[in-house]
Amino acid sequence: MNVCLNAPVLLLFVALAGFASDPAVLVSTQAKEDVPLELDPNSPFWAAARPVFMDKDSFGKTVPGYRTEVRTRWTKKNLYFLFTCPYEQLYLKPNPNPAQETNELWNWDVAEVFIGSDFGDIKRYKEFEVSPQGEWVDLDINLHNPHHEDGWA
Numbered sequence: 387m388n389v390c391l392n393a394p395v396l397l398l399f400v401a402l403a404g405f406a407s408d409p410a411v412l413v414s415t416q417a418k419e420d421v422p423l424e425l426d427p428n429s430p431f432w433a434a435a436r437p438v439f440m441d442k443d444s445f446g447k448t449v450p451g452y453r454t455e456v457r458t459r460w461t462k463k464n465l466y467f468l469f470t471c472p473y474e475q476l477y478l479k480p481n482p483n484p485a486q487e488t489n490e491l492w493n494w495d496v497a498e499v500f501i502g503s504d505f506g507d508i509k510r511y512k513e514f515e516v517s518p519q520g521e522w523v524d525l526d527i528n529l530h531n532p533h534h535e536d537g538w539a
Contacts, residue, residue, distance in 0.1 A: 412438045414458040414465065425468070427457060432468055435459050469497040476518055484520030491515050491523040 415435045424431065435457035443449050455470040479494045492498070494517055502511040509529035516522045 412456060412458060414460045417459045417461050417466075420461050420464055423466075427455065427468060427470055431459065432457050435468070467497070467499055471497065478519055479517065479521060482517065482519035482521045484522070487523050488517070488521040489523065491517060491521055494521075496521075 413436060417431065417434070421431050426432065427437070437455045437457050439453050439455055441448055441453040451474070452472060454472070455468075457468040459466045473495070477495045479488065479491070482488070492515060496515040496517050499514045500511055501514070502508055504510055509527075511527050513525040513527055514522070515525075
């Protein structure tokens, strides 16, 4: 049985607008105003966003059956992401608590976004994760620090 995960992530960061010709580039489409979150990729809000598909492993080889769709929109105040991920089986954290941040959420199935703002120092970035169960973690990563894993606090 295939399970489909739709996980919107609301992020407080403004992305670049425009259109990229490279299909591997994710371009965030500007929205005139913020909207209530919705999971339907065919809704007017998400239909205006150009999807990008991730279906390759770290070596560039296509992984059949695991084509993840990502869409993104932005406003002056927020950055939105919609992940549509096909799964046959999920690896989930037992006893989830979506009411508070979950440290080490990366040990389970999650959708992740990494956002850097300084091309001169790519070891500083923000990382946002959300699980199919609504758990989340918001990380401020600085790989220059000896205990960069403390960025979740």
